[in-house]
Each structure stands twice: as C-alpha cells, then as structure tokens.
Amino acid sequence: MIRLSTYKQIKVSGLIVNNCQTNTGLTIDAFEYARVENSISINNSPTYYDWVHDYCVGIVMVVYEQYPQLSKIEVVNCLIANNRNDCTFWGPGVSGLAIDASNGNADIDVINCTIAGNMSIEPHTTGFGTGGINYRMNVYNTLISGNTPLEAGLNTTLEADSAIVSFEHCLVTGGAEDFYFFNGVGTCIWGEGNLYTYPVYDSTSQYAYYPGFGSLTIDSGTANLPSDVIMPSTDLAGNLRVYNGNIDIGCYEYGSTVNLQEYIPTPISSNLSIYPNPFKQHTNISYTLEKASDVVLEVFNTKGQRVKKLVNSKQAKGEQVMQWDGKDEEGNALSSGVYIALLNYNGKRVSQKMILVK
Numbered sequence: 001m002i003r004l005s006t007y008k009q010i011k012v013s014g015l016i017v018n019n020c021q022t023n024t025g026l027t028i029d030a031f032e033y034a035r036v037e038n039s040i041s042i043n044n045s046p047t048y049y050d051w052v053h054d055y056c057v058g059i060v061m062v063v064y065e066q067y068p069q070l071s072k073i074e075v076v077n078c079l080i081a082n083n084r085n086d087c088t089f090w091g092p093g094v095s096g097l098a099i100d101a102s103n104g105n106a107d108i109d110v111i112n113c114t115i116a117g118n119m120s121i122e123p124h125t126t127g128f129g130t131g132g133i134n135y136r137m138n139v140y141n142t143l144i145s146g147n148t149p150l151e152a153g154l155n156t157t158l159e160a161d162s163a164i165v166s167f168e169h170c171l172v173t174g175g176a177e178d179f180y181f182f183n184g185v186g187t188c189i190w191g192e193g194n195l196y197t198y199p200v201y202d203s204t205s206q207y208a209y210y211p212g213f214g215s216l217t218i219d220s221g222t223a224n225l226p227s228d229v230i231m232p233s234t235d236l237a238g239n240l241r242v243y244n245g246n247i248d249i250g251c252y253e254y255g256s257t258v259n260l261q262e263y264i265p266t267p268i269s270s271n272l273s274i275y276p277n278p279f280k281q282h283t284n285i286s287y288t289l290e291k292a293s294d295v296v297l298e299v300f301n302t303k304g305q306r307v308k309k310l311v312n313s314k315q316a317k318g319e320q321v322m323q324w325d326g327k328d329e330e331g332n333a334l335s336s337g338v339y340i341a342l343l344n345y346n347g348k349r350v351s352q353k354m355i356l357v358k
Contacts (some may be wrong), residue, residue, distance in 0.1 A: 045084040094129035101135035108137040126153035141221035143250035145173040153180035169193035204347040217249035278355035
C-alpha cells in the first residue's frame, strides 16, 4: 500500500502498484490539488482493510471536508485493472478507481484512463465510483469495461446534492444500465461520442488491455479538452498521446508510433520483401500469408511517427503485394530518407527498412 497526504499540491507520475495485499494500492489524501498520471494499479487483492479506505482497492483519492475551497483532482493516462475488493463491512464499495470529494467544492477530471477487469463479491460494488457532495466530475476518453458486478456508480447522501458526473467520448460497457446510484440521488450526463459496447484487446501485446485490431476505441476520443487540462505527451506505453489530431479511448494510443530500437536495425525477413529498394517514385512491399488473416501494414519514419497506413483489413491466403508511392496520408510527397515498413499479422510483427531517394 502507498499512501500520500498533502495540504497543498501533489503530483504522481510513473507509479506502478502491483499485487498489493494490504488495503488500497494507492491512496492520496488531498486538500488543494492532486494529479495522478501515467500510473498503474493492477492485481491488488487486499487481505486486510482499515476502517477509512476499505471501500476501494485500486486507487482512492480523497478531498476532505475540512478544506471548503475549490479543489482540483486529475487522473490521466492511468490503468486500474484486475483489482479485487471483497470487503463487505461497509456495503457497496469500489474495486478500481474511487474519488471521494467531501469538501462540497471539488472539480474533478478523469481523462484517458482504462478501468477494467476489477471485481468484487459485494453485489453493488463498481469498478469506478465517485462520492461526496456538490462536486463536478468530467470523464473524457476513458474506457470502463469488464468490471463486475457493476461498471460505475455515484454515491451521495444528500437529496439536495448537486453532484454531477458527465461522460464524453468514453466507452462504458452497458452505459446507463450498468451505472448505479448508491443512494438514488445525483446526476449523470451521457454526452457526445460515448460507446456502450465491448472493447477489443490485443492478447499478444505486452501491455494489459492494449487495444486490438478493429477496436472501436481507436480514434474515438476527443482532443477538445478543457483549457486547464495538461495532457502528457505520451500514453502509458510511451507512444505519442495525440497523433494526426486523433486520440483513442483508454490509456493507450493504438499504432501512433513505434519503438525504433525494437525495429532498427532489423534482420531481413523472408516474409517481407521490398523492391526496388532504394526507390524514387514507388516501391512494392510483398509478403505471404499462410492463411486468411487480419493485416496491418504501416510505414514509419525514423522518429517513430506513422506516415502512411497501407493496409488495415482482412486478406486472403497467399502472396500479397502492396505499392507505396512515397507519400503520406494526405498525399504529400515525403523527403528523401529511411523509412520502415511494419507488418502485423497473426500476432507476428516483421519489419524492413526502405530508402526513398529524390
């Protein structure tokens, strides 16, 4: 368990809390400003609970009532997953991310988080939950799915409470049907761009809950965020957070960049041939599929930026030949230099350098 307290400001970045068995994975007690970004709380399953924070396992952020001034809380680019909350002493709780704003004047933003696979034996426990009085919470570009028994909820005890939670460009499996009002009061606003289906994950990725081929979360987020929100330049995996003006739902950005140390230099692959190479006007990229497969073929520059997506579809068994004319997605001619063809199929990745000359 990690617990941090402050009367002023606190910022947490790059923290990993894994397999914690003593109370909540990460607890932050804040009065003025608290931000958690690019952090992970995963696989925590406490065998001990205290009387203050036993209602949540993954991440708990608390704004105490002793500080009535406006408080700002931000949770950005975080993965809260596979946490288990079996405490039933206080009744319904939260297994993933809980934010408790008890000072009556809190402004809360949850942006590009993935809250998934959290669970509890208590019948009304949610993966994502908020509590307190008279707070305003905006949830953007966040994936909430696979939490049992319920996905999300709002907990407030005052009938006159003006607590408001709004979702925009989020994926919340089940939508309003899986949103629980613990005491029957408060307001939930389902705004623009929300999805209420199941996401697709890449089971071959080294990153838990990384988006998979064809997932509706890809490019479904919004970069039109409040002016006071500062987004990290990278996602949780170190990829560009916003690419070509698009942003995904969740803590990962699908295919926006690659780690060139992984692909350059690269051995010549017998299943990825490029000819002519070097080339002036166009080149042919050929490969052979042993069976019908979902294929993604992309071209990157040496900065790891994707400049062109050539294939994003299912292709038949046999030899495939794709042509690239040395232009980007907008049809602009690229400058001379080294580029990388990256082929993804059947859980495999192969790459090959190619040289464009003018």
